[in-house]
Amino acid sequence: MTTAPEATTYRLIDGKQTAEDIKVEIAAEVEKLKAAGSKVPHLAAILVGHDGGSETYVRNKVLACERVGFESTLLRYEADISEAELLAKVEELNQDADIDGFIVQLPLPRHISSEKVIEAIRPEKDVDGFHPMNIGRMVAGLPALLPATPSGIVELLRRYKLPTDGKHCVVIGRSNIVGTPVSILLAKNLEPGNCTVTLCHSRTQNLAAITQTADILVTALGRPEFVTADMVKPGAVVIDVGTTRVEDASRKAGWALKGDVNFTEVAPLASYITPVPGGVGPMTIAMLLLNTLKACKREVYPR
Numbered sequence: 001m002t003t004a005p006e007a008t009t010y011r012l013i014d015g016k017q018t019a020e021d022i023k024v025e026i027a028a029e030v031e032k033l034k035a036a037g038s039k040v041p042h043l044a045a046i047l048v049g050h051d052g053g054s055e056t057y058v059r060n061k062v063l064a065c066e067r068v069g070f071e072s073t074l075l076r077y078e079a080d081i082s083e084a085e086l087l088a089k090v091e092e093l094n095q096d097a098d099i100d101g102f103i104v105q106l107p108l109p110r111h112i113s114s115e116k117v118i119e120a121i122r123p124e125k126d127v128d129g130f131h132p133m134n135i136g137r138m139v140a141g142l143p144a145l146l147p148a149t150p151s152g153i154v155e156l157l158r159r160y161k162l163p164t165d166g167k168h169c170v171v172i173g174r175s176n177i178v179g180t181p182v183s184i185l186l187a188k189n190l191e192p193g194n195c196t197v198t199l200c201h202s203r204t205q206n207l208a209a210i211t212q213t214a215d216i217l218v219t220a221l222g223r224p225e226f227v228t229a230d231m232v233k234p235g236a237v238v239i240d241v242g243t244t245r246v247e248d249a250s251r252k253a254g255w256a257l258k259g260d261v262n263f264t265e266v267a268p269l270a271s272y273i274t275p276v277p278g279g280v281g282p283m284t285i286a287m288l289l290l291n292t293l294k295a296c297k298r299e300v301y302p303r
Contacts, residue, residue, distance in 0.1 A: 010270045013239070015152070018159055019282035023068050026289050030069040033296075041296035042071040043127065043289070044093055044102035048086065048112070049079035053245065054105045057285075061103075064285050070292065073099070083112045090120045100296040101127030101145075103288070106177075124301035127291040130177065139184055143300045145291045150182035152283030153218060153239055157192040162216075162237055162272060169195040170214035172207070172227070172260070178220040178241055186216070207231070224258035229265040238266060238273040241280050 030040060043065055047058050058074065065072035075089065086104075093102045102125055104117050118126075123133035129147035137144035157164060169186050173179035179199065186195040195216065200207055211217055211231040219227050220241035232238065242260030259276030267273050274280055294300055 010267050011272050013156055013160055013237075013272050013274045013279060015156060015274060015279040016282045018156060019286035021159075022155070022283075022286040022290065023064065026286075026293055027068040029293060034069070039100075039296060040069065040071055041292045042073070042098055042100050043292045044073040044075065044099045046075045046077070046086070046089060046093075046102065046104045048077045048081060048105070048108055051107070053243075054107075058105050061285055061288065064289055068289055070289065079109045081109075081112075083116065086112055086117060087120050090117060094120075094122045094125060099125065101125045101292040103128045124295060124298075127288055127295055129181075129291060135176070135181065138181065141188065145295065145300055146185070146287070147177060147181045148287040148291065149178050149220075149241060149280060149284045150185055152280060152287045153182050153241070154185050154192055155287065156239070156274070156280070156283060157216075157237075160272065162192070164192040164216065165194040167195050167215035168198070168213055169216040169218065170198045170200060170211050171218045171220070172200045172211070173220035173222075173241075174199055174201040175220060179218075182218055182220075186218075219260040221260045223260055225260070225262040227261040227266060229262070229269060232266050232269050234269050235271045236269070238270045239280065240274050240276050243276055243281055 033040060045058050045061055047054060062072050062074055077086070090104065093099050106114055108114050108117065118130045119132065121131055123131045126134055126145055129145045134144045138146055164186065171179050171183045183197045183199045186193055187197045198210055200210060204210065208231045212233050214233055214236055216237045216239070217232060218239040218241065222242050222244055224242065224244045224246050238261060240259035240261040244258050245255045246258045247254065248256035257277050263275065
């Protein structure tokens with residue numbers, strides 16, 4: 001007979017408040033730049049098409065720029081823009097000395113190669129942290145513009161003073177944007193870091209047996225409520241990166257955001273857990289702003 005997991009008293013990891021704290025710190029730094037007569041950071045974003053999630057995300061980025069005193073530029077294009085036209089716009093932003101960093105919002109239409117677009121962005125302006133140069137520097141332990149979501153996860157662990165040294169961290173999902181980078185960062189000889197990391201994916205066998213051993217469980221699948229109570233070790237720290245729109249007739253919008261974790265089941269077992277929304281999502285934008293500040297100050301790639 002299987003024994004039910006023991007319940008614990010959990011604490012929410014408030015990504016929204018933590019992101020606000022970071023924005024206050026960035027805004028103070030911008031005021032110092034202004035007082036010294038230095039350049040104010042300028043972030044640009046390219047949005048292709050009219051994907052609802054992308055529209056919301058980019059709008060939040062623009063508002064965040066206003067919040068911290070950055071200049072911002074939003075460039076919109078219809079979904080039928082050609083790959084060559086988009087690459088030409090990327091090169092234009094590469095050459096614009098006033099733009100410190102820019103992002104091309106993903107996903108892109110199928111006829112455009114995301115890989116080509118990412119590689120076309122100059123590494124020193126790649127504030128999403130997706131360029132192979134930045135990923136390679138991260139792996140090598142060199143200064144880099146880190147991928148925003150993984151660095152946001154690490155920052156949450158740091159600010160909540162959650163121990164990572166020697167802990168077993170299980171990451172579900174091996175994307176180049178979240179899963180793989182966060183597994184690398186948490187394995188590094190850093191603080192937070194020094195985890196023993198297991199990276200799981202769609203071909204992993206006996207997944208629940210592995211996740212049950214995790215002191216820190218990070219899930220980045222995009223599969224609503226995939227992680228259930230029987231997959232979680234009592235007392236684990238649970239970081240839910242998933243954000244999927246699910247139909248919900250009880251909501252005015254007709255949908256609700258769901259994470260990869262069945263929160264109702266899992267939260268009572270966790271010591272700390274991120275909610276969806278209000279967990280990792282706000283941190284992604286905060287770390288994007290931090291990357292833009294670093295790019296403006298040339299902290300990673302000196303002139």
